[in-house]
Amino acid sequence: MKKVMIMIAASLTLAGCSFSSGGSGEGSGDQVTVEIYQGKVEFKDQFEALAEKYEEENPNVNIEITSVGGGNDYAGSLKTRFASGDEPEIFSVAGPTESESFEEYLADVSDTASADAALEGSLEPVTKDGEVRGLPFNQEGYGLIYNKRVFEEAGVNAEEILSYEDLESAVEELDSQKEELGLEAVFAFPAKEKWVPGSHLSNVFMAPEFDQQVLNAYEAESLEFEKGGEFQRMIDLQNDYSIQPTLTLDYSQQVEQHFSLEEVAIIQQGNWIYPSVEQMDPEFAEENMGIIPIPVEGFEGKMPVGIPNYWGVNKNSGEEEVQASKDFIDFMYTSEIGKEAVLEELKFIPAYEGFDTEEIADPLSKEIYQYSSEGNTIGWVQLGYPGTWGEDIGGYIQQYLSGDMTWDEVEEKSISRWENYRQ
Amino acid sequence: MSNRTLSFWLFLTPVVLGLGIVVVIPFLYGLVYSFTDWNGLRAESFIGLENYIRLFQEDEFMQAVWFTTKFAFVGVLLLNLFGLGLALIVTRNIKSSNLLRTVFFMPNLIGGLILGFIWQFIFISVFGDISGLTGIEGFNGWLSTANTGFWGIVILTCWQMAGYIMIIYIAYLENIPKDLIEAAKIDGASPFQRFKNITFPLVAPAFTISMFLTLSMSFKIYDQNLSLTNGGPADQTQMVAMEIVNTAFSDNDMAYAQAKAVIFFLIVSVVALTQVYYNKKREVEM
Numbered sequence: 001m002k003k004v005m006i007m008i009a010a011s012l013t014l015a016g017c018s019f020s021s022g023g024s025g026e027g028s029g030d031q032v033t034v035e036i037y038q039g040k041v042e043f044k045d046q047f048e049a050l051a052e053k054y055e056e057e058n059p060n061v062n063i064e065i066t067s068v069g070g071g072n073d074y075a076g077s078l079k080t081r082f083a084s085g086d087e088p089e090i091f092s093v094a095g096p097t098e099s100e101s102f103e104e105y106l107a108d109v110s111d112t113a114s115a116d117a118a119l120e121g122s123l124e125p126v127t128k129d130g131e132v133r134g135l136p137f138n139q140e141g142y143g144l145i146y147n148k149r150v151f152e153e154a155g156v157n158a159e160e161i162l163s164y165e166d167l168e169s170a171v172e173e174l175d176s177q178k179e180e181l182g183l184e185a186v187f188a189f190p191a192k193e194k195w196v197p198g199s200h201l202s203n204v205f206m207a208p209e210f211d212q213q214v215l216n217a218y219e220a221e222s223l224e225f226e227k228g229g230e231f232q233r234m235i236d237l238q239n240d241y242s243i244q245p246t247l248t249l250d251y252s253q254q255v256e257q258h259f260s261l262e263e264v265a266i267i268q269q270g271n272w273i274y275p276s277v278e279q280m281d282p283e284f285a286e287e288n289m290g291i292i293p294i295p296v297e298g299f300e301g302k303m304p305v306g307i308p309n310y311w312g313v314n315k316n317s318g319e320e321e322v323q324a325s326k327d328f329i330d331f332m333y334t335s336e337i338g339k340e341a342v343l344e345e346l347k348f349i350p351a352y353e354g355f356d357t358e359e360i361a362d363p364l365s366k367e368i369y370q371y372s373s374e375g376n377t378i379g380w381v382q383l384g385y386p387g388t389w390g391e392d393i394g395g396y397i398q399q400y401l402s403g404d405m406t407w408d409e410v411e412e413k414s415i416s417r418w419e420n421y422r423q
Numbered sequence: 424m425s426n427r428t429l430s431f432w433l434f435l436t437p438v439v440l441g442l443g444i445v446v447v448i449p450f451l452y453g454l455v456y457s458f459t460d461w462n463g464l465r466a467e468s469f470i471g472l473e474n475y476i477r478l479f480q481e482d483e484f485m486q487a488v489w490f491t492t493k494f495a496f497v498g499v500l501l502l503n504l505f506g507l508g509l510a511l512i513v514t515r516n517i518k519s520s521n522l523l524r525t526v527f528f529m530p531n532l533i534g535g536l537i538l539g540f541i542w543q544f545i546f547i548s549v550f551g552d553i554s555g556l557t558g559i560e561g562f563n564g565w566l567s568t569a570n571t572g573f574w575g576i577v578i579l580t581c582w583q584m585a586g587y588i589m590i591i592y593i594a595y596l597e598n599i600p601k602d603l604i605e606a607a608k609i610d611g612a613s614p615f616q617r618f619k620n621i622t623f624p625l626v627a628p629a630f631t632i633s634m635f636l637t638l639s640m641s642f643k644i645y646d647q648n649l650s651l652t653n654g655g656p657a658d659q660t661q662m663v664a665m666e667i668v669n670t671a672f673s674d675n676d677m678a679y680a681q682a683k684a685v686i687f688f689l690i691v692s693v694v695a696l697t698q699v700y701y702n703k704k705r706e707v708e709m
Contacts, residue, residue: 075672075675076671076672076673076675079675079677082464083464101462102464191656192653192656245563245567246567247566247568247655247656248547248566248567248655387674387675388673388674395657395658396657398655398656399656399657401656402567402568404657
């Protein structure tokens with residue numbers, strides 16, 4: 001018995017050694033610590049600089065920013081944080097599907113100045129039972145980004161491309177002059193990335209079915225695939241005139257290699273590519289990039305613009321922390337210093353009123369903001385897709401491209417997949 | 424019980440604690456979660472075997488298991504073949520044998536992710552250029568079909584792991600007493616007979632180790648898969664480990680992924696234990 005006691009004592013001592021280091025960092029005195037957990041590493045440094053400015057003005061607030069790599073792993077790591085009890089005060093959620101899974105943690109932020117300033121309709125996807133559960137990050141938009149110089153030399157006027165037929169003839173024109181223009185192909189279609197055809201391209205053809213409303217998609221039990229035929233021919237067009245094989249072409253090859261090095265004339269992407277292209281060739285980025293909408297019958301000249309992420313405030317933190325979190329978000333989007341930094345440093349397309357939009361940093365964002373402010377937009381229904389439906393349909397499209405599936409099978413499988421998620 | 428003294432337990436405690444905290448306890452947690460509808464944030468109810476039933480009904484997981492099994496079979500075969508082959512080369516009395524050992528072992532020092540990207544470049548860009556120059560169609564479009572994706576991963580793993588397996592074989596080959604070989608030579612045994620009747624039985628323990636290593640490694644492969652094909656095209660080259668990670672972290676279906684992981688654990692342990700059992704029986708004691 002004595003031996004056992006000693007053994008337990010020994011193991012406790014050992015355990016004690018390894019755990020005593022935790023639990024510090026609670027802060028002293030009246031300091032309020034706000035931890036921000038966010039998934040955009042692109043603007044990590046600029047964001048931290050903004051937080052420092054805020055700390056200078058408000059010495060009793062300590063802001064800690066944790067940025068976790070883009071894409072998939074953000075949602076996973078956020079869940080881990082919540083599961084382990086180490087919850088951040090502010091975190092980002094993407095649209096209604098994610099905001100529902102974090103429902104019990106999201107505080108009502110309708111009393112903030114930012115909520116008042118948010119653009120009309122931008123809060124709808126995260127509003128439930130009269131409570132606003134998130135504040136928009138920014139706006140993003142995508143379409144067909146083209147090389148202005150190549151278009152000019154080929155004698156193609158981008159502004160005249162409205163319908164699918166216009167686009168097709170422009171593409172044929174460019175293709176016939178490939179040699180002289182120094183192009184390898186007209187498009188770089190990254191079929192390896194399931195989200196490019198699966199989420200983004202599908203969105204513009206699904207939106208009419210859901211009346212442009214993300215919430216309609218979010219609530220839909222099934223879908224009709226009304227514009228399936230148009231969807232198919234758009235994929236065929238991009239695939240046929242693309243650098244081959246498209247199934248191994250990824251995002252970075254598409255943007256950094258083929259487009260930035262002017263090997264292709266058009267790519268389907270959004271304003272987020274600007275920093276990457278700028279790093280490759282600042283002059284090209286500044287002068288030669290333009291964007292036109294993806295043609296959809298009946299919705300010509302409309303750009304899919306949406307809010308990819310929302311800031312959520314954690315209800316479970318103390319009252320002081322919740323207030324400090326709201327104050328910081330208000331500082332970002334409604335104070336002069338904050339607004340300037342959001343536009344110029346973070347290079348956001350603002351989703352709030354009261355911004356000097358002349359100051360929007362890059363030409364792509366400027367064009368997208370133009371479409372958005374004139375109301376020429378297509379809704380981002382992709383944020384209301386059930387589960388990983390966008391990725392799934394991307395997978396079916398890959399099989400369509402490799403010849404393992406017919407288009408009818410793609411539609412059938414996509415519909416039954418959707419219904420499965422909604423059961 | 425005579426050796427179970429205080430110091431025995433004292434020395435054992437750190438390992439038991441470490442293993443318990445990072446392996447045993449999470450494993451048990453996982454087992455429990457696989458019977459619930461846990462989504463990473465909350466588990467609302469016990470749903471019994473539902474996750475397990477679903478797993479056998481949906482073909483994604485079974486497809487990944489089948490693909491992994493195929494890969495493990497080819498991988499184990501080729502890796503041991505190349506490993507033993509390389510070991511036989513460098514244990515000959517050739518001048519550059521030390522240099523060769525280093526060279527053959529080197530790929531193993533590079534991380535799987537980076538190797539994946541290097542080979543992705545080779546398969547896509549270099550092979551594409553070769554096909555462009557020579558006009559041989561077979562070099563075109565690698566990794567864009569399930570078949571080339573499969574062989575891509577096989578080539579990559581062989582290139583990476585063969586050197587490691589080689590080291591194990593070298594150790595056993597160098598332990599074979601020279602007098603045995605010499606005696607056989609004097610008795611007039613041909614090189615093939617010497618290999619078959621002396622060398623081969625005496626390196627049998629190395630087979631046990633290498634086959635165990637290559638088998639479990641082929642089943643658990645993830646990073647090479649991720650960076651080389653990322654499961655594409657259309658998830659046809661997705662191995663089990665990757666399928667589980669995707670279910671958990673991109674589909675956010677944690678409990679379901681956990682159930683898959685439990686099945687995966689069972690498969691790997693059954694395969695590995697059977698294999699060790701049979702190989703052990705065949706080993707020759709000197």
